[in-house]
Amino acid sequence: MTELLQNLIDGLGRGSIYALLALGVAVIFGVMHLLNFAHGELITVSGYAAMWALTSGVSWWLAVPLIIVVSIATSLVIERVAFSRVRGASDFTLLLTSFGVHFVVQAIFLLYVSASVKNFPRPGWVSNTYSIGSLKVEWFDTVVILVTLITLAAVTYLLQRTMFGLSLRAAAADFDTARLMGVNSNNVIRGAFALSGLLAGIAGVFWLMRAGQTQPSAGIDPMLKGVLAALIGGLGSLRGAVLGGFVLGLAEVVLRSQLPDSIASLTEGVVFALIALLFIFRPGGLITVAHAERV
Amino acid sequence: MAKTCWSPPSVADSQSERPTPGAGETLLRVSGLTTKYGAISALRDADLHVNTGEVVGLIGPNGAGKTTLLGTIAGLLAPDAGTVVFKGDDITGAPSEQLLRSGLSLVPEHRRIFVDLTVEENLKIGGFTLPKADRPALLDEMAEQFPVLREKWTTPAGYLSGGEAQQLAIGRALMSKPDLLMMDEPSLGLAPLLVDVVFDLIDSLRASGRTILVVEQNATRMLAAADRAYVLRSGEVVAEGSGDELLARSDLFDTFVGG
Numbered sequence: 070m071t072e073l074l075q076n077l078i079d080g081l082g083r084g085s086i087y088a089l090l091a092l093g094v095a096v097i098f099g100v101m102h103l104l105n106f107a108h109g110e111l112i113t114v115s116g117y118a119a120m121w122a123l124t125s126g127v128s129w130w131l132a133v134p135l136i137i138v139v140s141i142a143t144s145l146v147i148e149r150v151a152f153s154r155v156r157g158a159s160d161f162t163l164l165l166t167s168f169g170v171h172f173v174v175q176a177i178f179l180l181y182v183s184a185s186v187k188n189f190p191r192p193g194w195v196s197n198t199y200s201i202g203s204l205k206v207e208w209f210d211t212v213v214i215l216v217t218l219i220t221l222a223a224v225t226y227l228l229q230r231t232m233f234g235l236s237l238r239a240a241a242a243d244f245d246t247a248r249l250m251g252v253n254s255n256n257v258i259r260g261a262f263a264l265s266g267l268l269a270g271i272a273g274v275f276w277l278m279r280a281g282q283t284q285p286s287a288g289i290d291p292m293l294k295g296v297l298a299a300l301i302g303g304l305g306s307l308r309g310a311v312l313g314g315f316v317l318g319l320a321e322v323v324l325r326s327q328l329p330d331s332i333a334s335l336t337e338g339v340v341f342a343l344i345a346l347l348f349i350f351r352p353g354g355l356i357t358v359a360h361a362e363r364v
Numbered sequence: 365m366a367k368t369c370w371s372p373p374s375v376a377d378s379q380s381e382r383p384t385p386g387a388g389e390t391l392l393r394v395s396g397l398t399t400k401y402g403a404i405s406a407l408r409d410a411d412l413h414v415n416t417g418e419v420v421g422l423i424g425p426n427g428a429g430k431t432t433l434l435g436t437i438a439g440l441l442a443p444d445a446g447t448v449v450f451k452g453d454d455i456t457g458a459p460s461e462q463l464l465r466s467g468l469s470l471v472p473e474h475r476r477i478f479v480d481l482t483v484e485e486n487l488k489i490g491g492f493t494l495p496k497a498d499r500p501a502l503l504d505e506m507a508e509q510f511p512v513l514r515e516k517w518t519t520p521a522g523y524l525s526g527g528e529a530q531q532l533a534i535g536r537a538l539m540s541k542p543d544l545l546m547m548d549e550p551s552l553g554l555a556p557l558l559v560d561v562v563f564d565l566i567d568s569l570r571a572s573g574r575t576i577l578v579v580e581q582n583a584t585r586m587l588a589a590a591d592r593a594y595v596l597r598s599g600e601v602v603a604e605g606s607g608d609e610l611l612a613r614s615d616l617f618d619t620f621v622g623g
């Protein structure tokens with residue numbers, strides 16, 4: 070029982086970060102039908118920014134807003150330089166473009182910075198814990214879960230209660246008709262990339278605090294988690310993406326602690342196998358998006 | 365299903381700066397409009413005009429180019445030749461978001477309501493270009509004018525019946541306070557009783573002074589409801605006249621069903 074509760078908290082902490090990443094992936098997929106394999110690059114770029122700042126003596130208090138701002142800016146620049154040129158192209162073209170961005174960003178850091186891993190100091194409190202009964206809870210997980218809940222509440226408010234959110238949802242459902250209503254496609258798409266960058270920035274803060282390092286390929290792991298979680302939840306569903314993030318985080322933690330030691334190192338593989346199983350039974354993910362007008 | 369009780373909304377309060385031409389003056393003029401899909405001309409050298417206060421019908425068989433014509437006027441498709449002049453401005457090729465602001469609104473074919481958004485949200489997005497302060501009053505107006513919608517105000521629009529969805533699509537288009545309302549086959553796929561509701565709605569919109577351009581396959585009903593009409597066939601305007609004149613021309617009806 071205690072172990073399960075412990076897993077639950079650890080899994081929610083991990084899942085929170087995945088949920089933020091997946092939500093960013095889902096927002097972009099919603100408006101552009103782009104499965105963004107360059108999403109992790111936001112963490113690569115902001116990771117280098119954090120590394121330069123932190124190794125030149127800037128405190129984490131300043132690094133946090135820096136990471137978020139760099140992530141948003143990177144997202145907007147990538148949209149401007151790459152994705153705005155392939156708007157309305159086939160899903161396959163969009164997919165290839167996002168792969169292209171992924172490799173180009175990686176190559177830039179390889180060529181102009183360094184191929185090696187760069188370390189930076191992690192904030193001291195990251196590994197501090199407190200106890201509730203026999204549970205040992207990390208302050209880090211506590212903060213991650215709280216910040217994620219606040220972020221999700223704010224995003225829900227944005228999407229449900231503001232005109233921008235409404236235009237985003239309308240454009241995601243039917244871009245042409247949204248334009249007929251006077252919704253400006255540039256504003257919606259840039260807004261979606263800014264939101265996606267903000268979410269990746271918040272996730273990135275926690276990701277980098279825990280990692281304490283970056284390298285040219287640092288974006289692959291967060292990208293995989295975000296894309297997988299969005300797929301698990303059912304692409305196109307924002308709620309599904311968040312759910313998918315939490316499910317993925319919990320699955321990883323529970324499997325790692327429950328699998329026999331001999332195969333615990335294969336957790337990643339087991340997770341992939343489970344995801345494959347999920348898609349056999351529910352090809353659309355956990356939450357299936359239905360778009361049928363009843364007559 | 366309840367019938368729509370339409371109380372005329374004020375027409376003189378369009379959101380655009382430019383004055384609307386007075387009753388009987390030309391509001392929209394389409395000249396020599398040609399639109400192609402690849403090498404195929406779906407619309408060839410079309411001429412058409414709509415005067416302020418008129419209900420103008422656009423009829424023709426399936427594939428005649430009616431949707432292409434409305435889509436080109438509304439800025440969803442780019443024309444290959446010709447001009448569209450609205451309220452004296454050349455708006456040829458302008459994007460639809462700009463056209464909406466200048467007072468042109470389209471109820472698209474198949475309604476295209478946002479099924480995941482509630483009825484209220486659909487209407488709100490229809491008033492996207494309005495100043496924030498104007499929206500509540502217009503929403504109230506729509507709730508009053510479409511009682512069916514008021515009953516389902518917070519229901520996702522995907523749960524509406526076809527007739528309700530059509531009223532929502534029209535209400536959504538009216539939210540932008542258009543000077544010219546264009547509708548593409550509003551009676552498509554509706555049961556006969558609901559077709560009556562749509563034509564009643566067109567009648568009351570006309571009575572309230574609205575200017576409307578309607579595409580219909582239901583030719584006889586449309587000609588009876590319209591002040592004037594155009595007949596489109598294979599991408600070309602082949603006839604024009606008052607509703608009664610065209611109704612009398614049996615030759616026009618040999619080639620397509622819908623009468």
Ligand SMILES: Nc1ncnc2c1ncn2[C@@H]1O[C@H](COP(=O)(O)OP(=O)(O)O)[C@@H](O)[C@H]1O
Nearest residue numbers: 401404406424425426427428429430431432433
């Ligand atoms: N997106 C498209 N791509 C290619 N051809 C099209 C497209 N849309 C319509 N067409 C063709 O253009 C012609 C006119 O179509 P449309 O304007 O939809 O006619 P209508 O609304 O009168 O039924 C038809 O022959 C149709 O097949």
Ligand SMILES: [Mg+2]
Nearest residue numbers: 430431432473
């Ligand atoms: Mg059509």
